[in-house]
Amino acid sequence: MIEIVDTGPLNTIQDLGRPGYRDIGVTVSGAMDPLALRIANLLVGNDAAAAGVELQTFPVRIRFQEKTAFAVTGGGTATLDGETLPPWWMQTADAGQILDIGPSKASARAYLALGGGVDIVPVMGSRSTSLRGAFGGHEGRALRKGDVLRLGSAAAGLRPAGGFGVVPPLRELAPLFPVADDGALLIRALPAGEHDLFGPDAERFWSEDWKISPQSDRTGYRLSGQALRLTEPVEMRSHGIVAGVVQVPPGGEPIVQMSDANTAGGYPKIAGIIEADLWRLGQARIGSRLRFVRATYAQARMLDQAIAAYIGDVETTAGQVGRALTAMAGR
Structure with missing residues (x-):
């Protein structure tokens, strides 16, 4: 579990959204930057569509109540017990440690993924918060100081004690x-x-x-x-x-x-x-x-393929890291 020690307004739990209900007036919702959420989830060993926390107002302070793998991607600057973390980085926190996330100059939103994902009851197949509809997420509302979020079971596979990260997409795919x-x-x-x-x-x-x-x-x-x-x-x-x-x-x-x-x-x-x-x-x-x-449609398709390849590379690398550490621990 994690505790929200401090937060700005309008920070919410989001996944990749709830498609399939627009015909009855239900908006898709989901992360404003789904790429950042996907990568954060892959770094901690989650399914790419697991629920995380979308942060758009800062500062945010979180206390870990148990040992937890986490990753911060998108915008934002993160410190764990005062130690600055690199951008687009996965780290493991121990119980009692404090994660602080502040704004960045270039990007509007940060994404926090947690090992096992945020464990809340899905609504129409999604854990995303719909603020307009007041449903989904944590009680259908933005997160508040004092909220405690339960996490799901983390996937098998160890994470490096010192953490690891990826090259952000705007650097990796800069020419595009x-x-x-x-x-x-x-x-x-x-x-x-x-x-x-x-x-x-x-x-x-x-x-x-x-x-x-x-x-x-x-x-x-x-x-x-x-x-x-x-x-x-x-x-x-x-x-x-x-x-x-x-x-x-x-x-x-x-x-x-x-x-x-x-x-x-x-x-x-x-x-x-x-x-x-x-x-x-x-x-x-x-x-x-x-x-x-x-x-053009051809350009759009080419860009989609480039992003899919980037996601695939991250998924492969994260999986290899986890399997290698698990194998070493078993020797």
Whole structure:
């Protein structure tokens, strides 16, 4: 078990979400940066989809009540009993030790995976917290000071006493995820159904920078910039939408649907962000500048394959480490 000694608001338990229920109005939820959560789980020997803790407000302090393997990935800076840990790192804590996690300058969210995963009752096949629906996770709410989280049974296989880590994906795959010379985050997307109805403004959507507004959360990121206008009024019925869809409400400032995306909406859609870049957007901080780049289906598929290969390499390495230590211990 672990105890939440201190936490900011809106930190929640998340896994990879609860797909399959959008037709009855249940949002998928899940980690805003699923890649970081997958890697954290693999480092501690969990299934990649195990439930962990998504941290977006800091500082956070956690006390371990038993010996536990843990990993911190994504953004955030971590110390164990005051000793700084490298980024994207797995470590084993003893009972009574304190883990402190603070913010990072570059990324918005950190992910904490724990050996065995957070053991709570799944709702509709997922342990993810839906704050809007007030279900899932820990009592359907954000974590609070004093909460105690029970952990599942850790997988067989030892972890190194001194810990081990991986090269973060933005370093390992740097050529595939460039940043503009002026620091803007480049986000690849495909034109969506109503793209051409914006006329000249459709091209401006791709050429101008947008800023993530403070009116942003896990449901959607509202983007500040010069308003986009349809060439003529369009009446639309509500239709299904998913994370990554970029809608344009009457005010003209785009909204990117995120992990807690609405299940349906009637605003015109100008673009859809490719999945390989959506996790990067999930790590973008309020006030970040971003620029949309037209992608092709072939590019999206290539990026998906590169990320899958990176995950596969981490899974293989983590498995080899655990098996090697177990074999040595048995001699």
